[in-house]
Every structure is written in C-alpha cells, then in structure tokens.
Amino acid sequence: PIAGGEGDLPTKIKTQVADFNAAGVPAELTTRAVSLGGPAHVIAEAAKSVGADLIVVGSRGHSPLGAFVLGSVPVRLLQIANCPVLVVPPAER
Numbered sequence: 001p002i003a004g005g006e007g008d009l010p011t012k013i014k015t016q017v018a019d020f021n022a023a024g025v026p027a028e029l030t031t032r033a034v035s036l037g038g039p040a041h042v043i044a045e046a047a048k049s050v051g052a053d054l055i056v057v058g059s060r061g062h063s064p065l066g067a068f069v070l071g072s073v074p075v076r077l078l079q080i081a082n083c084p085v086l087v088v089p090p091a092e093r
Helices: 010-024 041-048 064-070 073-079
Strands: 055-058 085-088
Touching: 010 064, 041 055, 055 073, 073 085
Parallel strands: 055 085
Antiparallel strands: none
C-alpha cells in the first residue's frame, strides 16, 4: 500500500490501464524514478518521447500560495511541455 491513505494505488492504476485497452483506447503504464523537484520534467520528457498529443495531470487542490511554496507539477508542465496539458481538479473541493 502507498503511504497517505491511497490504498493499493499501483493495482488501481493497472486496472484502469487494462480497462482503457479493453475499451479500445491504447494505454500503457510507464514508471520512472524521479528526484525531488523534477517530476514535471520527467513527465514532459516521457510525453515527448512517445509523441503524446496531450498530458492529463491531476491537481491536488493547493491554494495559489501553497502551489508557489510547495511547487506545482501542473503549473510547471504548462510552462515546459511540448503538447497541451489538461489539469483535472480534485473530485471534492
């Protein structure tokens, strides 16, 4: 299980990838090691390497000040990605 109450997140993601493929939407799970402060660059480079048309990323719902202090992967992706970035807000606000 993943710390922070996420449950068995890797299994959930693998199930979602399988569901996409079963529905005819090609999907694959790729994991990469990321150093602190570098996830946006790793995501942007992975998207570029596969020729992605779109990056979809979730927002954790930080306030603008929290995003500034803690850093924001979606905001950084908007600055550096070679393709459009769709930021999905948390389900509950």
